[in-house]
Amino acid sequence: MPIKIVDLFAGPGGLGEGFSALSDGTAFRILISAEMESSAHATLRLRSFFRLVRNDPRALAGYYAFCNGDADLPYSAQSESAWNESGVEARQLTLGNPDHNRELDGVLDDKLRRQDKWVLIGGPPCQAYSLVGRSRNIGTATYRPEDDPRHFLYKEYLRIIRDRRPPVFVMENVKGILSSRVGGKKIFHDILRDLSDPDGAFGETGSRPGYRIHSLVTETCYKSGMEPAAIDPRDFIVRAEDFGIPQARHRVILLGVRTDVAADFTRLSPRPEVHVRDVIRDLPPLRSRLSSGDDSATEWRTTVRSHLFELAEDAKLKGLGRLAARLRQSAEQVRLGLPSGALRCPRQKSSADAPHLADWYLDPNIRYWLNHEARSHMSSDLRRYGYAATYAALHQHSPKGHAEFSLAGLAPNHENWESGKFADRFRVQFYDAPATTVTSHIAKDGHYFIHPDPTQCRSLTVREAARLQTFPDNYFFQGNRTQQYHQVGNAVPPRLAFMIAGIVKEILK
Incomplete structure (x- = not known):
């Protein structure tokens, strides 16, 4: 049985694509992916359709006909049901919009069970955290980080963690998130505290398990109650070129593991440089x-x-x-x-x-x-x-x-x-x-x-x-x-x- 994936702030689907490709597509299956921008959503849905039909030669022929310019649509009468299913999986949703939040919650209520093995993945929009974005904001006299809702979109991701308690989550963002400040405080410190204790982040108390926040490249692990300043935040940076990616892409990637789930795993292993x-x-x-x-x-x-x-x-x-x-x-x-x-x-x-x-x-x-x-x-x-x-x-x-x-x-x-x-x-x-x-x-x-x-x-x-x-x-x-x-x-x-x-x-x- 494939492990279910919920992909938020999915963009064109790069993170979900990697999960979906493991073990020739048998290890993970995307339950729902959410993206607000229309063209990225169109790409996301088309890729969802490809995955749904890749083991059906007749339906897959329609996808290739579309890519090769031989058809105006990627599906035919025989594969229209798969196209409709791709629209159920890949949804154009703006998280934080009450109606769209309800739509997402409805899918999760219907498709997820408490005992399911599933993973939450995604990365909240990064414009407010990136160095370029912050430089641009400084030039706006009236800009106040406290009033920028983009700083708090991670709380939409956090809300799902609090309500659904996935065994594992993977959250990605730009390196600038480590130094970004709101109200004079480092927002990364707040994010670590909130992710490790989702109930406390919303002012609630309870006995449900929280999360350990692991680095993918070092032994560093943040646990609820720790002082965030006691760890080096750079330990959470993944330098893609060290792992065979042909690009010097440095991103913060957090691996959250629920405290009642064992987390004995091998971290990312360095690979030869690719040019x-x-x-x-x-x-x-x-x-x-x-x-x-x-x-x-x-x-x-x-x-x-x-x-x-x-x-x-x-x-x-x-x-x-x-x-x-x-x-x-x-x-x-x-x-x-x-x-x-x-x-x-x-x-x-x-x-x-x-x-x-x-x-x-x-x-x-x-x-x-x-x-x-x-x-x-x-x-x-x-x-x-x-x-x-x-x-x-x-x-x-x-x-x-x-x-x-x-x-x-x-x-x-x-x-x-x-x-x-x-x-x-x-x-x-x-x-x-x-x-x-x-x-x-x-x-x-x-x-x-x-x-x-x-x-x-x-x-x-x-x-x-x-x-x-x-x-x-x-x-x-x-x-x-x-x-x-x-x-x-x-x-x-x-x-x-x-x-x-x-x-x-x-x-x-």
């Missing part, structure tokens, strides 16, 4: 699009080559001979005829090696690279991207600030460009290292996610970002491209969730 090249090498090269003027392959190539040759001449005049030679080399290698990609980008026969974890990523039934479409860039940004990627390949670090962006036409139009405030404005991902953290900011511009190949002169696509997040290639992100980027950037890497699921299964065995 960007290892997981995107088989994806076809694309050209960026031109955001203004004639967007054609010929015009794009002419524009990029012109920028790179001009930069090479300026570098030569400034005595930067090696850089000048490398820029000329990049210009000469810019190819004509590169596609710009698409929502469904045709797969061509390729001589490229299969990616690391090919069995995890690849699906031979998908004839397209899904969500592999280059975004449009201004001509001035093409100049910067081509330069930055060339510079990074030569010097093994991204160019920083005005000193390393000193060639003609590279300085952005920022009054404080030379103040150091924008030193990291442009960041190249390196083939031979894990990527930097894929965040939702990738939806706004590509400056932090420049492709390492200067001849493609672009930012990462949604599919490349999804590969870095370890989403399988048959995971089809819905919504417009900006929404797809948001979903990928906000997700938990499914492969990391898969490893955590193994620990949870060990506890509940």
Whole structure:
């Protein structure tokens, strides 16, 4: 009998995907997943449908027909019941909304029994805790953390713990939660106290068991009654790159185990480092699009080559001979005829090696690279991207600030460009290292996610970002491209969730 999963604040379903993949999908089964944003919910439901039909060849053919553009819907008359079931599992709910809370409670009343083995997973929205979000809030004169409801969304998660008492829960959030303060107090300390004693968090008393809050990477364990300041909160940070995820993603992950459940388990085991090249090498090269003027392959190539040759001449005049030679080399290698990609980008026969974890990523039934479409860039940004990627390949670090962006036409139009405030404005991902953290900011511009190949002169696509997040290639992100980027950037890497699921299964065995 699969262990039931309740997934709150699910996003596109990265955490649930990892649990659902364990033991070929037989160890865990998602009972309900809740997400408020419409495009993420659409992705979540489509993936729920895929899991429901993956052992039914006729129904699964409809899913592949949809992914391959041969059908407008992922289901047929024969699989419509499974599609309806996916809508029962994956729900668009805004937790904290009384009506939506009642809907969630109704499902749990109907589907969960007190004696069931089940797990609560999820991560409350992180905007209020993230360093970027807090920096933005500081610039708002009227902002008070005490009045920001996002600081307290974890209490919706906590309410389910108090009322339902899952044997195990897994809660994920950004690293900034460790230093975030409300009313002068560290909110992480309150979260530890509340999670370990759910009754006390709501001003109640009782004899029901509480929780031990375990680290997944150290022996650190917080128990009710302890002083939170006595433990190092950094012990709860999971550094994804240490466990074979091709991305330096550092997140706080709390493993809660009910005090009447034994918790003798093996923590996450370090794995060899995986690099960007290892997981995107088989994806076809694309050209960026031109955001203004004639967007054609010929015009794009002419524009990029012109920028790179001009930069090479300026570098030569400034005595930067090696850089000048490398820029000329990049210009000469810019190819004509590169596609710009698409929502469904045709797969061509390729001589490229299969990616690391090919069995995890690849699906031979998908004839397209899904969500592999280059975004449009201004001509001035093409100049910067081509330069930055060339510079990074030569010097093994991204160019920083005005000193390393000193060639003609590279300085952005920022009054404080030379103040150091924008030193990291442009960041190249390196083939031979894990990527930097894929965040939702990738939806706004590509400056932090420049492709390492200067001849493609672009930012990462949604599919490349999804590969870095370890989403399988048959995971089809819905919504417009900006929404797809948001979903990928906000997700938990499914492969990391898969490893955590193994620990949870060990506890509940």
